[in-house]
Amino acid sequence: MRPFDYQRPDDRDAAHAAARDGATFIAGGTNLVDLMKLEIMAPDRLVDVSRLGLDGIGDADGGLRIGATVTNSDLAADPRVRRTYPVLSRALLAGASGQLRNKATTAGNFLQRTRCPYFYDTDAACNKRAPGTGCAALGGEMRNHAILGGSQHCVALHPSDMAVAMRALDAEVEVEAADGTSRALALDDLYRLPGDTPHIETSLAPGDLITSVRLPVPLGERQVYRKVRDRASYAFALVSVAAVVRMEGGRIAEAALAFGGLGTRPWRDAEVDALLAGEAPGEALFDKAGEVLLRDAEPPEGTEFKLPLARRVLKAVLTEATR
C-alpha cells in the first residue's frame, strides 16, 4: 500500500474542498482497501465520506432515496425495500458475507472493481489496471469473464449483485460535482463499456460524489433474483438474473430484466424487455428472450458454458416471475 494522505471532512462542502486537488473517496472500503493493499489502486489522498450523513433511507416521489453510505445490510433489511423492492434485498443478500455487507456501502457497491484474476495480478498485463499494457486474460485462463460488452482490450466482468437488481429497478444515482451542482444518472449512463479505455469504468468526473440512489416505483410486484455460483455462498455470480415483471390478465404487461455474470457492466437489454412486453408467458417466448439476449455474445474460450447457463436461468426466472 502506498502512503497516502487521509482526511475525514464533516460535511459535503468540506469533502469537495478536500478532494479539490484529486482524491479518492472512501466509505466502507471493503473493495478499495483490498485493492490498495495490492497497489492495484494507489490514491495519494483518501477522503473519508463515511460521516457525511449520507446514510439515510427516505421516501422520494413515491419511490425511495437511498443514501450513498447506507450499508448493504441495512439496505437489505430495510422494511420498505423488503416489501416493495424484494429483488434488491435478494440481490444484496446473495452477495458477499454478513461481515462484508455490514461495511460495504451502496455507492461503493456500484463502484466495485472487477474480480478478473489478471486485474488482481500486478505482475500481469492489464489494460484496466495499467492502460496500454495489454490484456493477459485473453489467451490465458478465462472462466468468469464477460461474454457481453467486452472488447479486444478487456473482457472483465462487473461483479456486483446489487447493481444488477438496481438496473432492473431503473435506479438512478444522484451525483454532486466538485462545484456543488447535482445531477442524476441512469445506470446506463453511469457505466461505460470498456472499448479501448477499459480503465475508465464510469462517466463520473474527478471530484464527483455519489450522494444517493433513487428508486422509482417498481414497474411490477413480481420480482425475482437468482444467482448461480461455484459454491453455495460467499462466491461471485457465474450468472445472475434480476427480473421485475408486471402481469395483466395472464400476459406480461411489462418486464425489466438485468443480468450479472455476463457483462462488462451490470447488463440490461431493452430488446429483451420489449420482446416480453404484451406477450403471454411461455417456453417459446422465454427461449426467444434468451436468443435475443445473447445475439451478440462473444464468449472467450473458457466462458462458453455461460451461453446455455444464461438461457436456462433466464427461462427459469421468467417462469417463476410469470407463474
Added chain:
Amino acid sequence: MAVTITVNGQDHTLDLDPRVTLLDALRDHLHLTGSKKGCDHGQCGACTVLLNGRRVNSCLCLAVMHDGDEVTTIEGLAEGGPSPLQEAFVAHDGMQCGYCTPGQICSATAMLDEVAAGWPSHVSASLDCPVELTHDELAERMSGNLCRCSCYPGINAAITEVARRGKTEATE
C-alpha cells in the same frame, strides 16, 4: 496520525500510519492477537470483530477511519469469564486448529443479534417472516467464516445450542 478507539471498553489512543488496518492495530499495536489474519482481504473471516456492535472484517478497515468507534474482540467477549458461545465451541469441538475460531465466535455473536433483529438471509423463504435458525439459515449466515479444518458441524452445534438457550431465557 492520532486515533482513539475504544477496544473492549477501554479507550486507546494510538499514533498510526494511515495504512494500518484495524486488524494490525489490534494485533501489532495493542497486542490483542486473538483477532486473526487469515487472508488480509476479507475472504476468510478470521479477523472478524464487532465494530459498534456489528460484525466486520477488521482487515478491510483502516484504523484511522474508526476514530471514536467501539470495537469488541474475542478477548473482550471473554471478560468476566468466557461467553456462552466460547464455552459451547469448546463443548461441541467447534474448532480444531483454532485459527478461525475467534472470528467464528465474534461472527456468531453478532449473527444471533441479526437474527433477533429479524434480518432475512439469502435462504430465507420469505423476507418478512420471523427468522427461525434452521441448519440452512445458520450455515448461510456463517458462510463468511471459512474453517479449513472444517469444523462446521461442531460450530453449528455450538451456535444452535446457545441460540436455543437464549430463546428459552427470553421466553421465561
Added chain:
Amino acid sequence: MTIEMKIDGPETVNRTDDMAQGVLGRDSARPDGLAKATGRATYAAEAHPEGMLHGVLRRAPGIGAVRCPNLEAVRAMPGVRAVLRDARMVRNAAQGMADEAPVQGVDEAAYVGQPIALVVAETFEQARHAAQRLEVAIERTDLPIDPDAVEPEVPEAKQSSQGDLDAAMRNAALTIDADYTTSSMNSAAMEPHAAVAEWDGTTLTLRGALQMLRFNRNELADSVGLSAEHVRILAPYVGGGFGSKLGISADCVAAALAAMELGQPVRVVQHRRNVFEVNTRRSETRQRIRLAADADGRLIGLGHEALVSNLPEETFAEPVVQASHFAYPGAARTLGIRIARIHRPAAGSVRAPGEAVGVTASEVAMDELAYAAGVDPVELRLRNIPEEDPERGVPFSSHRLKAALLDGAERFGWSGRPMAPRQRREGEWWIGTGMAAAFRVNMVVEAQARIRLHGAGAVVETDMTDIGTGSYAIFQQVAAELLGLPLAQTEVRLGDTALPPGSGSGGSVGAASTGTAVWLAAMELRRQIAARLGCDEAELTLKDGTATAGNTRQDLADILSGAELTGTGHVKPGDAAEKVRQATYGAHFAEVAVNDVTGEVRMRRMQGTFSAGRILNRRTARSQCHGGMIWGIGMALTETMTHDRRDGHVVNRDLAEYHVPVNADVPPLDVHLLEERDPWAGPMQAKGIGELGICGAAGAILNAIHHACGARLRDFPATPDRVLAALE
C-alpha cells in the same frame, strides 16, 4: 529411564484395557480449547520481541534468470533496513521429513511465484510497500509447464505388475477402462505460514507455523548453515497444516537469515497469495483405471496408472496408487506412477497424499463397474474384499471394511435404493445417492516423549505439534489413563525442540506414534512407582491419584514424597510393516441434489463409518472425520487451482477464487467410529484417523451425482459448468 520399543509383532497383552482411570477413548474436550476460543492461544506471528522488524517476500513474476534493477532505490525507501537476496533462501517449502534444506537460491526462478527477495523494514506497512516497489526483471526461459506436454519420468520403483492385465481385460466378462483427472489443490490452512526469528549471536530461535519440528530444526539449520544444536523452534499452536507445513518454508529461512544479518528479531508472514505458490500443492493427476471382472463383478484384474507432476529436484511424487496395492483383489495387476517434470509450483503432501485422489477415482471406477455388472455398489465392494494383501500375500493386520460398509449402509438407509439413475426429482432438483469405500495406509514413525511426575500431577513433554488434530487432548488422556490421574492434573507441553523429539504431525502418524511414546513413558513411570511400592507393575492399579497394590492403597503424592520421577518413551517402527499389511478402512455414503437448470450440486447429507483401531478421543476423532469428509466435498465440487497455460502460475491464488467449502456447502454429517483393536499397532492398538475421512469421500459424491442425474463425471471437481455440459 527410557522404555524403547520396536514394533515388530502383534501386541497380545493389551495392557491398555487394564487401566482404571477410564479417560482414554472418551469423548473429552480439548484442554487447549478455551485458550483458542478466547484468543489466548498464540500462533507463530503473534510474538512481539523487542525491536522486531518486518519482512515481506517478493515473488518472481516469471520463470528464468532474476534481476532486481532498482534494488538500491528500494533499500533507500523510508524504514527499509534490508533487501535480502541471499542464496540460502529456499525455492519452496521442504518436503515432509526431508531433514535437510530444500532447493535454495534466488538468481533463477524455477516457477512463477518463487520468493526471490525479502524486504525488511521497521514496520509492516513500509516493508509491504517497498516489496511491491521492488522491480523484478526476468530473462525468460522457456520451460515446460504442462504435464501432458512432456515425456514423463517412469521410475522403476514406482511401477508394479503381476500377471497379464491385457489378457485379463480381453477375457473378462466386464471391463472398465477410463481416464479420470483431478486438479491441483491447495492445503489452504487458515493460518498463513509465518515465522518470527531471533538471533542472539549463538542461537537461532524461531517461532514457526510448522508440523514436524524435529525435521524442521535440521532443515532450518542446514538452510542457514548452523548446527542443529544452535537452532530452537517453537510452535505451541499451529493454525492448520494439512501437509503444507511439513517442511521448513520460505518465510522461516528468510526470517532467520534477516535476523542473523541485522541482529534484530524479524517477522515474516506469507501473504495469502504467497501461500498458494510457495508451499507445496497437491499435484493434478491423470489416472487411467482398468477393471476386469467376471460376470458377477468379481475382479480378476486391476490397472491404476497415474501421471503426476513436480518441479525438478523434488523427490515427492503424489502416490496415487498407494491404496490400489491392497484395496481390491485381482491376479493381474498393473500399477504405476509417472512424473512430469514441469515448472508449476512444487507439489508435495496434502492431506492423505495418494489416497485422497487415488481412492476417489478408483471408487468412481468401482461404481461404474457396479453399473456394468448390475450389482448394488455396496454388494460389489463386499464381493471384492481380498483375503490377504493381493500383491504381497501377507495377512492384513486387521480389516474392517466389511463392517464399515454394512454399518454405513444401515445408518444411511441404503437398502431399497433404486439402482437406476434419474429416479427422484424435487422441483428443479435431481436427488441421488452414492457410496464409496475408504482406504488409507497406516504407518508408525519414530517418536519420543517424556513425562515428569510430581506430587501435583504429570507433565507430558515432546516437540510434537498439535495442528488441530487433538495432540494436547490425546496425550493428556494417554498419560492420565496410565498414571491414574484426573485430566486436569495432567499437563501437556508441545511444540518446542528443546523437548524430546516426537513424530511430528503428518501422514496420520501423530496420535498413534507419539501417543505410543507417551504410553511407554507412562509405563516406565508405572514401573518406578511399582518399584517404590515393592510390587510388580502389573499388580498396580492407579486411579484418581492413588496407587493400589494388593491390599494397600496410597496417595501418589505420598509415594513420591516430594520427588519428581521422569519416564521417557521411545517407539520405532520395526518389522511389523513387512509381516502384515496395515491400513484403515471406512465407508462413505452421500445424498446430493443436482439442479437440472444450472448444474449446481448441493449436498443433502453424508454418512461416514470409519475403523482405525482404538479411538483415543471420540470427540477429536469425529472432528477429524468431519474435516476429511468436508475436504471430500471440496474435492468433489469446488476446489481447483488453475494454472495459466503460458507460464503455469496459479491464477486463482486467493480465498475468494480458490473455493474451499463454506458452511453452506456442508450438509448435516453423521460419523460413526467402529470399535477395533489392531494388535499390530503397538500397545495402544490405535491407528491414524486424520486422513481416512477424505479418502474416497469425493467418490461417494461423484457417484451420487451420477445416480441423481445420470451424468458420469470423470473430471473433478464437478463445477456447475461441467455438470451442465453433461446435462445438456
